[in-house]
Amino acid sequence: MKGIQRLWNCRKGIIQCLFMMFSWKAVSGQIHYSIPEEMHKGSSVGNIAKDLGMDGKQLPDHGLRIVSPVGMIQYFSLNANNGHLQISERIDREEICREAEKCMLKFQVLVESKLKLYGIEVEITDINDNAPHFPLWEQELEINEASMPGFQIPLPKAQDPDWGINSVQSYQLTGSSNFALHVQTKENGARLVELVLEKSLDREEQSAYNLLLTATDGGDPIRSGTLQIHIVVIDANDNAPVFSHPLYEVSINENIPKWSTLLTVRATDMDEGINGDIKYSFQEITKRDSQMFLLNSTTGEIILIGNLDYEESSLYAFEIQAKDGGGLSDRSKVVISVTDLNDNAPQLSVTFATNTILESSPSQTVIAILNVQDRDSGINGEITCSIPSNLPFQLKKSMDNFYSLVTDGALDREQVSVFNITVTVTDHGVPPLSTVTVITLHVLDTNDNPPLFEKTDYTFYFVENNQRGAMVSSLKANDLDWEENARITYSITDDQRSDSRLSSYLSINSETGVIYALTSFDYEDFRDIRFRVKAQDGGAPPLSSNVSVTLFILDQNDNAPQILYPSPPTDGSTGIELAPRSSEPGYLVTKVVAVDADSGQNAWLSYQLIKATEPGLFTLGLHTGEIRTARFFLEKDALKQSLVVLVKDNGQPPLSASATLTVVLADTIPAVLSDLSSISAPVDPPSDLTFYLVLAVAFVSCLFFTFLLVLLAIKLHSWRNSQLLESGSVNFSGAPISQFVGIDGVRAFLHSYCQEVSLTTDSRKANYSNTLSSKEACEAKDPILPGEDLNLNNEGLIVVQVSKQY
Template sequence: MGETQKLWSCKEKGLFQYLILLFVWKAVSGQIHYSIPEEMHKGSFVGNIAEDLGMDGKHLSDHDLRIVTRTGMVQYFTLNINNGHLQTSERLDREAICGEAEKCILKFQVMVESKRKLYGIEVEITDINDNAPHFPPGEQEVKINEISPQGSRFPLPEAQDQDLGINSVQSYQLTGSSHFSLDVKKGENGARRVELVLEKVLDREEQSVYDLTLTATDGGDPVRTGTTQIQVIVLDANDNAPVFSQPLYAFTIEENISKGSTIGRVRAADLDEGINGELRYSFKKATKKDSQMFFLNATTGIITVIGDVDFEISPFYEFEVQAEDYAGLFDRAKVEITVTDLNDNAPELTVTFLTNSINENSPTGTVIAILNVEDQDSGINGEVTCLIPQILPFQLKKSTDNFYSLVTVDALDREQRESYNITVSVTDHGTPSLSMDMVIALHILDTNDNPPHFSKSVYTSYFMENNQRGASVFSLTASDPDWEENSRITYSISKRDISDSSLSSCLSINSETGTIYALRLFDYEEFQEIHFQVKAQDGGSPPLSSNVSVTLFILDQNDNAPEILYPSTPTDGSTGIELAPHSSEPGYLVTKVVAVDADSGQNAWLSYQLLKATEPGLFTIGLHTGEIRTTRPFLDKDALKQSLVVLVKDNGQPPLSASVTVTVVLANSIPDILTDLSSISAPADPQSDLTFYLVVAVAFVSCLFFTFLLVLLALRLYRWRNSQLCDSGSVNFSGVPVSQFVGIDGVQAFLRSYCQEVSLTTDSRKSQFNMSKANYANTLTNQLTGEVKDSILAGEDFNLNREDQIILQVS
């Protein structure tokens, strides 16, 4: 136990010595190389990668360092992200990792995420003397014929040491008998062959068995040894040893050969007969791996496969076979088995770095992914081609070793394509070729690179004047192919042909829908058209905008009645007088009515009509000129003062009108006017007479109605009394017809008949005639004008009191 602790203490001392000798260098290829001894504890320091890459140890988190390894590869190292130190993740055994390889080098890559750059790392595992020499288990037998001459040589089992170089077996020592000595020969590959040399002639009858001890010593520090017991059996004479047909047997097989398949056969011959000529074949100098892969038939010498042959695990096998007879004579031959590679491994794609979305304005050369391509086959079977089979704005660029970068090569436009499914295909050059595909989904993020777009450069719309306040007069929209906020459009009125304050009180626009509303009632006579610009702005950062010109044309309505300019209404209340000589011929121009209309178009087309005249047929008026002319010569019976009511009507729908009263005096001069007027007694006002007659008629009808009601009430009382008398005194009126009595139903029928004949009201707002006592014209509403015209043309008399308007409706 103390010796074991001493060995471990020496081992740890050796490890620390190796740590002191640790060195780092950067090769010309750009890879970083470290060298460490095997058997270091988990978490041992390997190297300062951050320092070797020239990074600031205080800001390592900004660089995001990580180790990139091939899929399925054992992770022997870890990276401390706090200080950038490379450390072991487990105890490293060089013999388990690299076997008998002269150099044990582990390769991997370290990626700097911030730079999207890979650095190659090599860690060489150096050997330490951690394995003692050992012999095959059990006691070894050596059979020597008693007639063997002095100096005969017999092979002894060689010690195996998994260490390399000076740490492997360096010497042998034999103890136990002076009849034998050792002869150690160094082979071409550095291995030492041990042979037992017969120093003295043997006599089986004197001693048939010799027990020897063979000790193997390595050259490590500390020195390690291994021993085995050799029993030498002296045999009777057998003077012919087996001989192989050839010293070297070379076989070639393909990987993945099925178990139980025959590889070949070794043959040896022995000239002896009988039991001395019978041979047994066995493996010599075969490792455990060889014995688990192949089987040698001890009788026939046929070699068969018992394991899984894989070129990627081991492409070559070498061992020795021995043919031995029962007398202990033998011969050895070398067997070499070469494994040929088959294309049995498809290429593998591993994503080392990947981003699933980029902006559409990303510059060309932007790295989307870093891929690692591996093929476990060798030669042409391991050569691969990596490409993108589709025509896309992306390209694969080879970086270091088998790493490829997927980058953009053309400008991206999200409005043309929002996402890509990029297929990366890798194919090897074997026969038949094997391949692997990987699909990388990439989303294109939107940037505000498109301003809002109007479908027209100029918009024109029409709406009628006298619109309702707040009514929609026009609507326009713009489109934006961008996404979300970048396509969210707001509208505003940006430029106007009138002052901002004036238009802002006239129009407004819905910032979300683009609908334009009228804030006031528009008058065609004030505005005929409005010019302004609408601005559409998106919600991007920075925002983009577009302007469009809008023209709103206001359409005219017939909302202005004709205005009579001549004859004008006198300010003193008197009536203007026109002179017409007694000697006027037919067609004489008495005067001309002049009127204008503030509307436009057909709404301003005026027509003139003579509604009323003192002497019908004496005067006529031009339909479109307004000229009043005589139609016949004046007669003595004609009144000297003629009153003419002229109606001026426009052509709108509905039409509006105005009227004026023209007084024509039949006289040759002003003095004649005064003379004639003094001789004319003031006529009774026909309107006053009409009002008087109406009042008398209403009073009469009212008295008659109340008298009828009293009579009817008396009859009802009389009839009720008679019925009471008949009931009590048996009075009978059976001879009186029922129709001679008028009931309440009769009164209601009378009232309905009366209302159909005459209807009087003093508070009507719909059908009223407004005429001044001086017969001057006032502007009439549309309904008023129509009713006046109909009443006059029907020949009905009318009279309107200016203070108390009374409407007579004749059915």
């Protein structure tokens, strides 16, 4: 019969082992495995890669790894080559789960390529690796000889850490027929083992008995433990102690201080003397509990001598025996419940995190995966995970106690380049406890900002006559991007001057934006240069912007005034103007005309009369250059009046030019001749007057005939010159005519004239012409070849036609 039972137990164990080792299933979206305890290190639990549907050849690319809760022993490891889950530490079910009916080890597997977590449950099944054992190897009992058959004495129970069929299943007593063994199960599930007196005792016949109590389990193979029982027969004690309560229950906080009295048990005995003297002792208490509590054997006080921790154990249960001096006893059970307090702050671990991200990354990009736990229970173990609301990030709960930190909106490195994300985990206890961790995230730059100039357009001013290579100006563009995306190069792209070569005028430093002049500028050639400057960054693709630049050339006073009228003489003579003696004050004698190639105040001209034969006889317009008579002419006034006119500009320093004019006081040309003769003839005494008058008439007559001959020669010469000019494409049509007469190197007008001056500042050209204002006002009164061109040398009369255009 025993062989059949043993065979059945063996077959049952084999089937159970095979079922636990090779069966797995997914429960509530998790992968479930079942293995027996005490398997060797390196033993395979299951093929996780296959169960997750992964290709074994590409397994290293998936980044498969185990994520265990904080503080948990790593009982398993993952083979990266074949995806098998293997045992890495010894697994003792009794050490891990103690008295729990089901022993489960939970952890997670992270697939980094998908950033996805999978829950794994491994159920640890029990094997018969522990034999039953008693707290003491020997037990001494005292039984009164007056005890009647059926008298029961509680015996210590055997303890077996195994579970189910592998725990204690039966007891057997040997050694004497006077005693029997009675085993019963109470309502609370506790098993009571009692020694029952079968026959009356007689101390005189036998005072002691030695019994052997054997406890066996139901495992395969069967294991057992023994207890030596020594029974001493004593005199009669007919009353046993009785506890006031068969069960003592108390609930205490886990933070109760050491050496506190938890409760007091009490038993009574109706006997007197030594038979009524009760002593209390622990029964059926584990080693762990005996190190936590102390029992006062006299008073029955239970004192705390260790530190309670709800997370380690929330319930303590043991038995207390009350025994009198006569050997009679009673037992009561004590249950101590530990109340949880919020004494554990939440734990936060970063399972995965990246510290850089492109600012162009899309929303919901995963930055980190967080695991949060709290060892407390109930509301003290409920947690809330949060980040500041003003950050563009979001916490999303993925599974159980895992959170994903993702982006929640667009990132802009130019606004914020580094984020210090504070993750706070807070429980719901009172007061709440929290844990904080900081995740630093650097935002990487993308080329999303073009260079921008500080102004929309630039205007610079630069003085002419500069040195070659001189710095003209500088421009500055700013780029909000970083490093290579913000490296700016400058270039001149185009200009708005179709008649100039910009590259020969200006150059720009591609790194600093400084513009240099390649040549010396001349305000009189051009006054402004318009071009565009391009700023381009070093991104890929590059971004750029343009700005318009206008460079105005500033004038310097580098041109002296140029006198157009009277024109500078080529033969050393001075210009002669005719002023009738009958002129009234304010009469316009002539006008000095001058221009300046400069502009602005450098071209503002002023006229000054610096020298005159007769001071106060003539006035000169300060800004017009007009020479007018200041008073009536007097007989004593000299016939020839020499005037020196200074023309000065308004530059700094000022530049000037001068002209010398000769004004002859006469009404007609004959008068001029006579006056000039009178000037040259000395005044003789009245006695010689007739002689000189005759001589003068003869001289004038000869001079007149000479004038006619010269005039004829000039006419022929002018006609010949006109033919040459026509053949040389020189056009004098419309040119004003000025007629002069020259005597002794002095030129004088033969007749009155009209002046017309036209000055154009923008074109920097001056047109001067002498024209007849009307036939009446400007008609020649001289009967000598009116309208003809006359030319005389120093000893004759010279009439010159002047037509000059600037």
